[in-house]
Amino acid sequence: MVYAALFAAYGPRHWWPADSLFEVMVGAILTQNTAWSNVERALQRLRGLVSLDAEAILNLSTEQLADAIRPAGYFNVKAARLQEFCRSYLIAGGLNGLARLDTAALRRYLLAIKGIGPETADDMLLYAFERPVFVVDAYTRRLFQRLGHLSGNEGYEQIRSAFESALGADVVLFNEYHALIVNHAKAVCKTKPRCDQCCLSEHCAVSGQ
């Protein structure tokens, strides 16, 4: 089993790296198509400017916010998305208001926000709201494609439901699994420059799984 191999290689990851649940959601938007190291720089700059809450972010001009999150890349796009999310977050009653929704309703609500796609919504659902939703990202696709479990033509929802059906609704497992996949990608990237060539090589923790 891939999970067992990853867990044996890296141990528990205790994700997501953030000081608050709101910060998890901000990080989920900032990390869109971006390396986490750049997101950390952006979060640090943003923390240096305002407290990390929805009201404070909305009180900034979009230009101020964009400048603060510049290291995360796509800063103009992400500043607008972040403020759009903050508006919807407050309208819904913040964390407590959103937490009252069942998982399907919460996912629909998040996906209806401009700038929140399936992966970002599922990051939030799993790591901020502790809902049993499997996050499918580029690392997941790449790893399972290399292992021969995916062809590469599957859609996001198809992969997500396949994982959820196979694993059952287990928040702790989903949390660790996704974190381990990300950790693995970073680990092999350190060893080899090209991730897509790593998962079948001798140093790979899941080779042959």
Add this chain to the structure above:
DNA sequence: TACCAGGAGAAAA
């Protein structure tokens, strides 16, 4: 210097 990285939405075909 060139290429790549944890996505999403709009425009074009």
Add this chain to the structure above:
DNA sequence: TTTTCTCATGGT
């Protein structure tokens, strides 16, 4: 409906 383009910084 599907494919292509755009957004951008930082590391190697």
